[in-house]
Amino acid sequence: MLRRMYSVPEHITMAALGAGLIGAIYPTIMAHTGGRGLSCPLRALTGLPCPFCGLTTATVALTHGEWAAAASTNPLVYLAAALVTATTPILAARFLGLAPPPRPWSAAARARTRYSAYVVVALSWLFQLHRYHFS
Template sequence: MGRQYSVPERLGAFGLAVGAAAAVWPALSAGAGLGLPCPLRWATGVPCPACGLTTAAVELVHGRVLASLGANPALAGLALLTAVTVPLLALRHLGLVRPPRPWTPRARRRAAVTALVAAAASWLFQLHRSGLIPS
């Protein structure tokens, strides 16, 4: 049986990949003139909950925390989770920490509700930022 990874550990590993991509994205996009358009915003003019995540990741990787939070504060959650889970993954790989236990159905429901609330909050932030929800 292969190594078991928890959902937070998988998200932390994803956060490492996002950080690596954000570190090289400015050089790739500037050289090629590429951008990442939001399909929802392109079609409707309404930003999606993920709007600004690329900008937020690039800003955070380059140490501009306030600019990152201004683009999309949801990325801060992924960054914090990554900062916690990467050392945990290393300790598990070395055998110093036990493998994760499976989540209970209640814990899974709580995680799903938390993710939905976070997505809704991100969308409200983006709608406010774009002026579609006035102050």
């Protein structure tokens, strides 16, 4: 049986850590390049926001300590931050060889996690639709 080196939450943590690092320097890059920033492709094409609209802006705000701005842009950033905070020590221990590889999840645990993710994404989308005044 093939064992993975990292679990799904750890992969998400690595992506979120990368996004946080980019978020910390993103305003500097935009100031030096004169760029406008990234826009949501779905919103640009249809006018409808996606569940992740504002996540770049929220990440930048969070990495600069602007808690209220992050929450009002996309509260999903707090879920990502909590996941990073919870799993970074495990990720570091696994990277250093101090923790064993992750155990596979049961089919029931995978299904619960998948449905929970659906609910979180749906709630995020409702938040974005409300934020952009789509009722």
